[in-house]
Amino acid sequence: MVETNEEAAAVDTSHIEAEATLNKTRKTCSCEGDCDCPRVLTDDNVGVMRKSNAVSYIAHKLSMVCGVKSGLPLTREVFKGNTPDGKTLEPTLETFKAEHPEMAEQLSFILADGIYQTPENQKVTKDVLQAKLVAPINPRNRKDKPTTARGIEKINRYGTPICISGHKMELRGSDREKGQYIYTCPVFHPNAKQEGLTCPLANHAECCNGAAQGRVFRIDFDQTPQVDVELPQHGRTFEVLYSARTIIERIFGILKDGYSLRRVHKRGKQAVEAHVDRCMISMHIMAN
Structure with missing residues (x-):
């Protein structure tokens, strides 16, 4: 059962390994042998997703919103694998607002990883949901002073x-x-x-x-x-709020290990979205 009295929701991204080769193309015609007919990518939604200097995947990027009380996935958006995490927030929140308008009105906080902590994303969260983005400090290129x-x-x-x-x-x-x-x-x-x-x-x-x-x-x-002047990350209030964010990491783990979300065997964004939807629906059914 999805909680409708959520005060906070968590947002994060994860990768879905793709059954595709990066930049591989296929013919759009029935010509035999080589020809000059246009070719298209076998999967135009995959990209290289780097987890570290030593680990990378050919993957799709999944952005998801979950309720911190319900512990269930609520909204998803699928992006090309190499889309920066910080650029996924606005379309994800817009979709969430469209799909769950009543819950969106009640939310006061969106909990997110430090990569989302930018003035632009703070403004996006306020403009779309009239909520506060709660994210830790991302020092980026700053140095000790x-x-x-x-x-x-x-x-x-x-x-x-x-x-x-x-x-x-x-x-x-x-x-x-x-x-x-x-x-x-x-x-x-x-x-x-x-x-x-x-x-x-x-x-x-x-x-x-x-x-x-x-x-x-x-x-x-x-x-x-x-x-963050509005909600300093070194304060106790921030720590208590932010501690609930880990629920979305557990949800990704459950979806990947128990609902076949780790890898998708279809190609193209629409097929990936359908696969993610089936996984999310299955999790909701099992929760009920």
């Missing part, structure tokens, strides 16, 4: 302050009036203390003059643009 702030060694590529003892400072909140994030000490602050962390006495004295609750460090929003 040194800082002259007392007791702070650097701001790492994820926008987190690192103290001179090498510990990540804990985000405790933000000051919207001043446009600043507020970080506290993960060793001494009672609400941020992490088990097992220690701080040498000399560093404790240098960083915060031995203050009982440790260092409080403020940083301007514009110093870490990779952090």
